[in-house]
Amino acid sequence: MAEQPPPREDLAARLPPTGTYRLQLHSDFGFAEASALVPYLHRLGVSHLYLSPVLQAVAGSQHGYDVVDHSRINTELGGEAGLVELADKAHAYGLGVLVDMVPNHMALVAPLSTNRPLWEVLRHGRSASTAHWFDVDWDHVGGRFPLPLLGETPAEAIAAGTLALDRTGGPAGEPVLRYHEHIFPLADGTRNDGDTATDVAAMLDKQHYLLACWREKDDVLAYRRFFDVDGLVGVRVEQQDVFDATHEKLVDLHRRGVIDGFRIDHPDGLFDPQGYLEQLDAATGGAWVVVEKILEGDELLPTSWPTAGTTGYDALRAVQQSLVQPTSAALEEVWDDARRGVSTDLVSVELRAKREVLAGLLQPELRRLTRVAVQAATEAGEQVEPSAMSAALTELLVAMDVYRAYVRLDHPVDDESAGRLRAAVERAHLTRPDLTAQLVTLERLLLDAFATSAAGRDLIVRFQQTCGPVMAKGVEDTTFYRWFELVALSEVGGDPGTVEEPSVSTLHSWAAQQAAQHPTGMTTLSTHDTKRSEDVRARLLAAAGDADAWRAAWQPIRAAADRLGVDRPTAYLVLQTLVGTWPIELERLAEYLVKATREAKRRTTWVDPAADYESRVVDLARTVSENPALRNVVTGLIAA
Template structure:
């Protein structure tokens, strides 16, 4: 029997597991010994509460009071926790406060609302506009207009059925003729296409299958958090990851309430920070889930000049076509217009109604006499110019809804006087009061976050394809490179302000895993060679659907490397649907999609693809340098690193569902990256003081002809990280030559290659003799040698 060890209160490193029916709690429990030996302190679990049966992600919660039975139920979770603790590990759990599944037959609270209407005790749970649609909640599930599918709707006792869907009948309505029966309900089943314009409940982004939850209501908060809080207080769970706080009515208030309810447990939030944006200082959390770190780490291994040349090459490649993602800012703006007028039309309507009500009842005559169309136009023009996800009550709204944006928005009006609606909307956002003003500001913030996510992450990232590595959650494809100085400044700020924040380089939501992006970043060091390869493979190619897709497809197979063709095919079909230029999820164009599939099979996954594979192989040492450099920087920079399942070793994955496949424990073929990852994690576990809240971060500067290619820093004067950046450019310039790195005082042992020691100035070429990265530990101050295991054996 293994003696139970005490898990640290604050993680030193977490390991993300994607739970699903094919990988339940017992499977996670079986992986615990391996993960404990790897060096992490906590398992990071995807959502564990009851979800829609068969769900492979768990974000479609149906019951907050129960742990998911398909995963092993509460007994299974508690068993996992006991085994984890016996090996010195804790648990961090992903929670979903913003939404639940729109599945009445599984969601009891929603079932009761559909049965009893706004008088149901559960009606306060859901964000429904009962004043719209004649007081009926629209349920967009029908395959066609109701008149065409009426015969498929069946009353069965006190239940209305439509294929696999089931809905409760309002008391006293059973037995009515079907048309009258439908009119008598608190809900109205409608053609799914009506969701775009007619929906009267808040949803997650534009996903009608997920209905918004009003956790701003204290009773709803208590009901939806009771089980998680019980698990926390009983020591089953140690910390939380909060999914999508930007969708909430009041993120500030929610996080304050959560902090109090948990007793201040370690909590990180999935907050996507735009460039230059900082996490609200007053939020009582440890920090973000780490997409801001991802952007900075990726940027280190991207050549800014080469990225610019790659953009030029892309523009020339796609020259016969116009409006195909050659300018980032313009691409985002066009995508935002498309989303707000199409996918989020219902949300914009509701926001316009809220603005109209405020103006009509305002005691300020300046706000009155504004036509709804003018207010809608003003709202749309301001929203598409938002550069961050949303404003917060605790922040400066004027810094988010800027005067510059307002000036641009006014120009959208043909009649200048009508442009005054922009000033009205901005005034309501900045200082408006009176009936409905607070609701309007809340709706604006929620709509803004949905628009930003859908227009940037889910549309523009698939239209702007010069460098696919840059189109990542939290990224800035318009400025993909990060200088060493900018990276050091970011790390110093993190260590000072949010030392326990999360950091990531791969997640369940990344479009491409870190290893795929690391390979793609090498193209910024050889854009001319990439263009030559494309010219060769496309010279005699026929049946190319469009140049933009072709460029993205060839980069996809370059980044992914050898893989089953169906993985590439599925990712690229998703790519063109998300881009929404020739096909989409809701308006699919089979001829175009068939052309895409044929092109992928004959080109990137066919004989021409072998030329791209050979080109990738020729760049193998430089891909290796990026892969290992990304991993080591991530694991030793300020913050708490989260290792996504399988990424301790080579892990090449595309967008979900490709990146959510179960992985093997332990890995089948450990390699170099496994060695680097385990060494860094065990060092963190053994020396938490070196990396934790009271640690320090100090840049180290190399000297000599290749100094710019060495990125190095010291942690608390006890650990040094050094990595190679832009190695292809380095080789072209003649290598390291006389470049040296001055180490802090002391004797330094090589953690990755035991037996080597360094002092004073070290030649960088010698430091990187065996690997393109180095991890050093000072050993003249009582520190253990890096080769020793974290448990001291």
């Protein structure tokens, strides 16, 4: 006999959430599959289903953060009818439904025609009705939308025949330019029927977009991205009509009682996070909302934000720090040996990593920011050299120790935001005293919240939007793959330095602050973004408590690494990964180690992978997994 749901509770009884269960939806696990789990989740004691993004995403998306159409619920998941059925069943069991919302960006991937607002911009350029949707520096490449996604130059692609006219390849059967899986619209009156390279080149020159090789992106790319992801283009939800168009469907579902609350993805990328949350609060009539906000050190979530709190990375850090055991001479001996050839100072590693990502991955953002800063200074009556301004911006971005300083246009700057920015300026000055004049100019411009200059206002916002990518790519995605004292602490929102001073006081302080300011906010130990699950991290923290066994395990692993030509920091990562995840399939382990070494960007990278080095790292993992003596080292440490 089918299980009968309990008596239905009303909406008020379902809020606030007391225990969420996140479901990662995709084409093989949609609303119907989620619905089948509802009775089990009810028995488990969950109060709310916590759904990954549900709007129409790129075909085959495994995560849903690459939205292409805000007006539809993802058909691959079951469409709007499927979502309503899932919500009805959840509500019948007394469970609420929370949905992940992605306001910061949309997908820019093949086929581009699935993103209709973007397709209109590519076809009509700056005159398109949706041109204001996207954060683009139109003047950078002569009023055209830059698309550095070719594998070669346009001339080479045309000569090879890979970039050509497709007479019926458009979404409505219209002519387009085609490059492999990519199609590009033709502006009105620009089509010709010739097939020669000259004909195609002539057509391409008349379009509202500029095609380029991906290796030219530093010079060409001029739209705001999500971090360094070219395929996610920034959306300007600060424009009221853009907000309305991108939120109408989910707000309506909330109004109808289908959705009970929201998780907001990456608010720090927005023009004005507080202003956005106020818009959302007004549109939903005060929905329960949490924000994906990473707090650093003693940073607190602004109390002026209309939100229940964060998604819980601050809780993760506090709980985890309380489980760190005091270090010993034996453990420090292992660390010193494993760090051979790399810096022994975490702060130095972080600063270097930030500089590297600004010099590489985030060059388009730095160059655009420099152009804006030079213009803002000029409009303020100051002449600065672009190279000096770029250097000053680099030092200031490196010195920022939070994901954003919340300076709001046309609002007085609060003391905390001003203090954080001034402290960063001082740190940058100590590093580069030769840039004092430029740093003083930047400090004045960045704190002038009532600026009337268009460039000055743009600088204030764009600088803050760039801080997050520098922190994320420099710390989370580089430093945390280089610093291996105890990898359980190298986590999103975490602080590996806490291993030096373990304490439960942080947990007590966090709990008191949370109870006072955000009692209905979320806590978490694992998310889709954490590098390791909580059980892996807990095992590593426990195993590290037996320092003598840890040292005994490291010695044979180190010897094997030396024989195979694997550097010791990476060998130490291999050891900890095996201890935390054992037993693990070699294929999955190899995929992770390749990712980790590429993210570290020391001996191999995503752009220029070093196959021989990666092979040696995988060979080390295979050797430890398959050699009985070495395998016993790992299992023995776990058992201890």
